[in-house]
Amino acid sequence: MKVGVIVFPGSNCDRDMYHVLTDVFNLNAEFYWHEKNLPSDIDAVVLPGGFSYGDRLRAGVIAAHSPIISDVKKLAEKGIPILGVCNGFQILVESGLLPGVLLKNESLNFMCQWTNLIVNNNKTPFTCKLQMNQKIPIPIANGEGRYFVDDESLNQLKKNNQIVFSYENKVNGSISQIAGVCNSDGNVVGMMPHPERAAEKAINQIDHKPSSLIFESLIETIGMKN
């Protein structure tokens, strides 16, 4: 089981993600520079957080044109689990792999704080071991995290069960308090909060188990396939 962690110029959560995948969950992970190709036999791909290209123009938009994104799109079509966290979510949205857009937070401030997520869809490769409506204590750290879609797309998201996580309380002005969504097939998931900063007891004194289940869900999914 091999998980690819994509590194863009300005990624800064790539090592945290790698550490959690390998040291905490014993997965075989590898970094892939954004100008390289992804192997076609890879089992899952993670786009980590950070500030690719310094958030110039709009968070994620320049990285969305990176050569590796065409491989990510091919893998997404094949049904390979793909997770984008924070800047990774912004890149997935800007590359068209996920619907919607992430605008500047309503406060216009960079927000770095603990929040509670609520699980709205436990059928994805990253949530299948979580319970519906389960609460996840987890940090956010972003300046452009306000999820937006128009009314028609919001209805589609609801109808297709594509809202994966929502904030328990109003955080940044996201429409319907959405914190994470998936594509219509469910294999591509994006979320603004950072599970890699919450899945270990040493750095999550509230409860690290719910965030752990995001990674354990992935293990169950790709483990079952192999």
Next chain:
Amino acid sequence: MPNFQVSVVIENKPGISDPEGDTILKDLVLKGNNNDITKIRAGTILKFSITEKTKEGAKDKVLKICDELRIYNPLVSKVTATVEEL
């Protein structure tokens, strides 16, 4: 061939909230007793210098680039372009 500068303004579509523009209006402009100002929209300006045969050609080419490379996000933003000969 002549040189043109195409100025592209990217701003949120009407109906998409613009907290930056709202803050400038409420907390700066209206506090300065300028009650005749009713709205401010913040945006981004990109100036493209381009060699083209005509003004219209320069504008069309730049707007095409903006569309193809998603320089603006059509879901929430709109662009307007003005051209001047350099």
